[in-house]
Amino acid sequence: MAKDKKPRRPRxxxxxxxxxxxxxxxxxxxxxxxxxxxxxxxYGFDPLETAAVETVEALGKYLPDVDRPNAxxxxxxxxxxxxxxxxxxxxxxxxxxxxxxxxxxxPYRRYAMGPVWRNEKPGPGRFRQFYQCDADTVGxxxxxxxxxxxxxxxxxxxxxxxxxxxxxVRINNRKVLNGVLEAVGLNPAExxxxxxxxxxxxxxxxxxxxxxxRELLTTGREDQSGAFIDGVGxxxxxxxxxxxxxxxxxxxxxxxxxTLREVVSxxxxxxxxxxxxxxxxxxxxxxxxxxDRTEIDPSVVRGLGYYTGPVFEAELTFEITDEKGRPRxxxxxxxxxxxxxxxxxxxxxxxPATGISIGVDRLLAAxxxxxxxxxxxxxxxxxxxxxxxxxxxxxAMVGELxxxxxxxxxxxxxxxxxxxxxxxxxxxxxxxxxxxGEDEAAxxxxxxxxxxxxxxxxxxxxxxxxxxxxxxREVPRADLVxxxxxxxxxxx
Amino acid sequence: MAKDKKPRRPRxxxxxxxxxxxxxxxxxxxxxxxxxxxxxxxYGFDPLETAAVETVEALGKYLPDVDRPNAxxxxxxxxxxxxxxxxxxxxxxxxxxxxxxxxxxxPYRRYAMGPVWRNEKPGPGRFRQFYQCDADTVGxxxxxxxxxxxxxxxxxxxxxxxxxxxxxVRINNRKVLNGVLEAVGLNPAExxxxxxxxxxxxxxxxxxxxxxxRELLTTGREDQSGAFIDGVGxxxxxxxxxxxxxxxxxxxxxxxxxTLREVVSxxxxxxxxxxxxxxxxxxxxxxxxxxDRTEIDPSVVRGLGYYTGPVFEAELTFEITDEKGRPRxxxxxxxxxxxxxxxxxxxxxxxPATGISIGVDRLLAAxxxxxxxxxxxxxxxxxxxxxxxxxxxxxAMVGELxxxxxxxxxxxxxxxxxxxxxxxxxxxxxxxxxxxGEDEAAxxxxxxxxxxxxxxxxxxxxxxxxxxxxxxREVPRADLVxxxxxxxxxxx
Numbered sequence: 001m002a003k004d005k006k007p008r009r010p011r012x013x014x015x016x017x018x019x020x021x022x023x024x025x026x027x028x029x030x031x032x033x034x035x036x037x038x039x040x041x042x043y044g045f046d047p048l049e050t051a052a053v054e055t056v057e058a059l060g061k062y063l064p065d066v067d068r069p070n071a072x073x074x075x076x077x078x079x080x081x082x083x084x085x086x087x088x089x090x091x092x093x094x095x096x097x098x099x100x101x102x103x104x105x106x107p108y109r110r111y112a113m114g115p116v117w118r119n120e121k122p123g124p125g126r127f128r129q130f131y132q133c134d135a136d137t138v139g140x141x142x143x144x145x146x147x148x149x150x151x152x153x154x155x156x157x158x159x160x161x162x163x164x165x166x167x168x169v170r171i172n173n174r175k176v177l178n179g180v181l182e183a184v185g186l187n188p189a190e191x192x193x194x195x196x197x198x199x200x201x202x203x204x205x206x207x208x209x210x211x212x213x214r215e216l217l218t219t220g221r222e223d224q225s226g227a228f229i230d231g232v233g234x235x236x237x238x239x240x241x242x243x244x245x246x247x248x249x250x251x252x253x254x255x256x257x258x259t260l261r262e263v264v265s266x267x268x269x270x271x272x273x274x275x276x277x278x279x280x281x282x283x284x285x286x287x288x289x290x291x292d293r294t295e296i297d298p299s300v301v302r303g304l305g306y307y308t309g310p311v312f313e314a315e316l317t318f319e320i321t322d323e324k325g326r327p328r329x330x331x332x333x334x335x336x337x338x339x340x341x342x343x344x345x346x347x348x349x350x351x352p353a354t355g356i357s358i359g360v361d362r363l364l365a366a367x368x369x370x371x372x373x374x375x376x377x378x379x380x381x382x383x384x385x386x387x388x389x390x391x392x393x394x395x396a397m398v399g400e401l402x403x404x405x406x407x408x409x410x411x412x413x414x415x416x417x418x419x420x421x422x423x424x425x426x427x428x429x430x431x432x433x434x435x436x437g438e439d440e441a442a443x444x445x446x447x448x449x450x451x452x453x454x455x456x457x458x459x460x461x462x463x464x465x466x467x468x469x470x471x472x473r474e475v476p477r478a479d480l481v482x483x484x485x486x487x488x489x490x491x492x
Numbered sequence: 493m494a495k496d497k498k499p500r501r502p503r504x505x506x507x508x509x510x511x512x513x514x515x516x517x518x519x520x521x522x523x524x525x526x527x528x529x530x531x532x533x534x535y536g537f538d539p540l541e542t543a544a545v546e547t548v549e550a551l552g553k554y555l556p557d558v559d560r561p562n563a564x565x566x567x568x569x570x571x572x573x574x575x576x577x578x579x580x581x582x583x584x585x586x587x588x589x590x591x592x593x594x595x596x597x598x599p600y601r602r603y604a605m606g607p608v609w610r611n612e613k614p615g616p617g618r619f620r621q622f623y624q625c626d627a628d629t630v631g632x633x634x635x636x637x638x639x640x641x642x643x644x645x646x647x648x649x650x651x652x653x654x655x656x657x658x659x660x661v662r663i664n665n666r667k668v669l670n671g672v673l674e675a676v677g678l679n680p681a682e683x684x685x686x687x688x689x690x691x692x693x694x695x696x697x698x699x700x701x702x703x704x705x706r707e708l709l710t711t712g713r714e715d716q717s718g719a720f721i722d723g724v725g726x727x728x729x730x731x732x733x734x735x736x737x738x739x740x741x742x743x744x745x746x747x748x749x750x751t752l753r754e755v756v757s758x759x760x761x762x763x764x765x766x767x768x769x770x771x772x773x774x775x776x777x778x779x780x781x782x783x784d785r786t787e788i789d790p791s792v793v794r795g796l797g798y799y800t801g802p803v804f805e806a807e808l809t810f811e812i813t814d815e816k817g818r819p820r821x822x823x824x825x826x827x828x829x830x831x832x833x834x835x836x837x838x839x840x841x842x843x844p845a846t847g848i849s850i851g852v853d854r855l856l857a858a859x860x861x862x863x864x865x866x867x868x869x870x871x872x873x874x875x876x877x878x879x880x881x882x883x884x885x886x887x888a889m890v891g892e893l894x895x896x897x898x899x900x901x902x903x904x905x906x907x908x909x910x911x912x913x914x915x916x917x918x919x920x921x922x923x924x925x926x927x928x929g930e931d932e933a934a935x936x937x938x939x940x941x942x943x944x945x946x947x948x949x950x951x952x953x954x955x956x957x958x959x960x961x962x963x964x965r966e967v968p969r970a971d972l973v974x975x976x977x978x979x980x981x982x983x984x
Contacts, residue, residue: 010549012590012838015575018543020588026539034526042894044872044901044920047518051510051621052544052577052607053566057502074545074575076568078611083507083566085544096512098504105919107904115544119570129543140904144883148904151891286884287891346504380536391636392778399643399779402534409536412599412632412640427597428536 017122018129024377029364032160033113033133036358039156040111040135043148048110050092052117056082058095060345074119074128085117089134089357090342097138097353098346107139113360127361134336136355138343143276146171146310146338146354147283153314153334153356154293160363161372164292166318167333172300173277173310174337176260177202179270180245183263184238197232198242203301205246213246214239248298253281256296273309280310302335311337312356320369330366334358379429381408381484384422385415386437393441397434397480404481406488425451431488434480435472445474448483509614510621516869521856524652525605525625528850531648532603532627535640540602542584544609548574550587552837566611566620577609581626581849582834589630589845590838598631605852619853626828628847630835635768638663638802638830638846639775645806645826645848646785652855653864654808656784659825662805664792665769666829668752669694671762672737675755676730689724690734695793697738705738706731740790745773748788768802794827803829804848812861822858826850871921873900873976876914877907878929885933889926889972896973898980917943923980926972927964937966940975 014020021029037047056069061084069075075084086092089112097108113133122128135152137145150169157167178188181195188195201216208216215221217239220231234242241263248259257278264270277296284294302311316330336356343351367373381401383394394410401408411421425433435447453471475483506512513521529539548561553576561567567576578584581604589600605625614620627644629637642661649659670680673687680687693708700708707713709731712723726734733755740751749770756762769788776786794803808822828848835843859865873893875886886902893900903913917925927939945963967975 009838009840010552011547012550012587013547014543014587014591015545015547015570015573018545020543020592021539021541023538023540026541029541030526030529030539034522037522042897042899043890044899046515046869047513047522048515049513049518049521051506051512053507053510053609053621055503055505055507058504060502074568074570076566078507078566081507095504095506099506100512105916107916109901117545129545137904141906142880142883142904144887144902145904148887148902151887155894283884283887287887346501348501377538388634391634392775395636395640395643395775395779398535402647405534407534407536409601410636410640412629412634412637414633424597424599 015128017120017127019127024373024375027377028367028373028375029131029360032360032364032367033131035159036133036156036360037111037113039152039159043109043135043152043155045109045111045135048093048096048112049114050086050089050096050112052085052115053083054086054092054095056084058346059084059086059091061087072119074117087118088116089114089132090136090339090355093134093136093138093355094342094353095346097343097351101343101347104138107137107145109135109137111135131360133358133360134355136336136353138353139351140354141352143279143310144283145352146276146312147280147287149336149354149356150280150284150294150312151287151289153312153358154289156358157314157333157363161367162316162363166316166370167293168315168317169289169294170297170300170313170315171277171280171294171310172296172298173273174307175269175273175309176264176277176298177245177273177301179264179267179273180241182267182269183265184234184241186238194232194234198234199301201232202242202246202299205299210243210247214243217242246299249296252291253278253285253296256298257281260298276310302337306339306342307337308340309338310354311335314356314358316366318370320366330369332359333363333366376429378407379425379431381406381432381434381488382421382425382428382430383408383410383434383436384418384425385411386418386435387441388415390436390441393436397436397446400481401484404485406481406484432484434484436477440474440477444477446477446480447472447474448480448487450487507620509612509619511619516865516867519869520859520865520867521623521852524852524856524859525623527651528625528648528852529603529605531644531651535601535627535644535647537601537603537627540585540588540604541606542578542581542588542604544577544607545575546578546584546587548576550838551576551578551583553579564611566609579610580608581606581624582628582831582847585626585628585630585847586834586845587838589835589843593835593839596630599637600630601627602630603627623852625850625852626847628828628845630845631843632846633844635771635802636775637844638768638804639772639779641828641846641848642772642776642786642804643779643781645804645850646781648850649806649825649855653859654855658808658810658862659785660807660809661781661786662789662792662807663769663772663786663802664788664790664804665765665802666799667761667765667801668756668769668790669737669765669793671756671759671765672733674759674761675757676726676733678730686724686726690726691793693724694734694738694791697791702735702739706735709734738791741788744783745770745777745788748790749773752790765801772802794829798831798834799829800832801830802846803827806848806850808858810862812858822861824851825855825858868921870899871917871923873898873924873926873980874913874917874920874922875900875902875926875928876910876917877903878910878927879933880907882928882930882933885928889928889938892973893976896977898973898976924976926976928969932966932969936969938969938972939964939966940972940979942979 056075061070061073069082073084073087075082115129116132117129153169181188205213217234218231221229223229245263250256260274300313313332314334315332319327320330322328334356338354340350340352383397398408398410430451433449450471553562553565561574565576565579567574607621608624609621645661673680697705709726710723713721715721737755742748752766792805805824806826807824811819812822814820826848830846832842832844875889890900890902922943925941942963
């Protein structure tokens, strides 16, 4: 940005990785958020809206050993403090739970909806600002809280238009995984690095399959591009146990639980984890959230290191066609789990917490892929301007229409070229245009034009041709509102 | 943030000037935004949601002569580009109107709602992130667009709960003010600095009165703290004309217009401005937005330099009591006007635009001051936990209640101390608590407790005392939902 370039005009561009949302995109998202909020509200969750900006300290995003924030957040220095845009809604919740711990009810059930920001390389369909919609319970140690979150997630998906059978809430438990590691002689608490490497490997199960996971757990593997990925360096026997765990899903929850008990035998933490999974499964089954909506699935990992117990993932099970025309499962739209240590960062005291985060933009994409959102908004009735001097009368017409709940507006561009008015109505997806020139005014009538019928010829036709179409009728001025209400099927 | 301080825990605090919004605060704002959106939608406006982040270049917030952003925005450097949080919703609209000028309908009516950020010194009730809610029409040169915005603003205020008589949309025109300056021998286009100083002075009319304005326009004035404020340096005759303009408001619009014509006599731009005001007044009157809702008021200035024609301000006219117990008018909650040059920055072509911005937080404060929002949320029915082993049954109960549309939850804290469960219900503002121990379960009944009645004694009473209260009744388990629906007056 050298000085000599100053006189040029500014570029009208969003920063890289950011985008604008127009019309139906905004309305459909707001509608979805409102429906999700309704379910959360019914479950007793209260809304919380934190600011977009947090201290880097509160976010826990200082890089180790340097006084600079992690590169993954958008951050800036402000009078000696580093501030940053929140990168999720969980870190602000942990801060709030600590800051207001004496005032908030305990347990504290809260939901939050809003954008989060990631300073990551943008890619196709990957933006640096996107919406999350979270619900968490802070201060509830029992797995009943986890079961509640899973039930609520299922209800939420149905409320936004994903029918039963098209989704599955899959549940696992970090404690079981830790039990597996313990059973093969690894101590996750002592060797965090290896444990995390195992987690990351298991997370690739969907992509690389059991054979690939085995290679990655042991000696390594060549990926699709030919690059060699180092293995974790575990023995084959250990890999066997991990794979047995991941593939423990049986014909029903009981069978899965049985296999898991075997795999973790000898590990206390593993046994606790299996007990918890069993309880969650029982609680869900008792409430009718059976195998058609939820399942125990040991292959669910969830990337984040901070989970300490049950983890959940909502997957859409229907197929869509990807960019290359191949069918594929839509995949995950929400995930979460129990994280008992996040508030402790601030207060020193462990506070049990569990929750989920819904990827709103992905969920919207799913509904669009299924044709359940059409991406259009009903356009307004357009009162055209035939005679500039009659503007007050045109504005009175739209006033009457709005009183009746009908979306309506006067054309406010340059009225000289009537064709432009029609093109505008077309672009706005208008159902009806109203025309009243001097002649009509003198006779106390208006022309009403059904644009759904008329759209095809609107672009080429002259005013006279256009007016002769059968879709256009003359009605008494006094009947304007009732006539249009009839045409568009009452107010929208 | 020296290294030696590293081991301490992070502070659980919002950055200075930011805050969190809880429960009803969030719900009430969302409800208000939804009502405003409904009105905007009826008027044919489409939603637009831009990202929080813009390039500083697009925001036009580079300081003159330095390659650093204006201190008033939160900004950071990112691979050589300066990015910043938007400080209003108008600058992003100008960028969008330029970037998508070939795709958007013209005129483009859009509304936008969301937070904006100001890097300003925070003060009591003054935050660095706050909501705006804007509606603008881009590409409509006629004052009919300005009249439409004013009508919509009046409708919006009524839709959110400000009754007619409690607000006034005041309208002025920058062209009239420029005409006044021209009439006294100043050329605003040539001497922008003096013109802006006059604008700023007029804007202080409400605070300092006509005498104060006269002093500030001429030789200067001592303010309340004793500090001397330099005057603009105009002559007394010029001050006379400016004051005549500001006080031109007559008994009705006709009288005001008549006086204004006299004050600007000899100035073309002034005459155009008065014509425009007259047309806006006529258009509004023809649609029924008469003197009880809108008025021509020459004392309205609106601070921003970028307005080029009509300017509007919505004022709440009722009195509230300020922090010191003194009655005062609530004042402005929305403002806007015509700005024909903002898009030109990008494209070089002038694009007429006009719009308003509603200060959502101030409007919410007004409704709270008038007692029209109570700041509370209906709490959930609480199913207490008398017996941990019956958790599945308790969760089934809340499931049934939710099916009936009743907000409900199981107590998920440590159930040992029953008093804590009651305190929790109290804190959540719960209408009803449900109690089912082993005994009740065996008999097929539940206890339902009306907490509105019981609240008074909840804190001190023991379980036995509490259970003996008349507000508590035993009902068959099968009648749980119907009984509670009856108690709380149907679903919430």
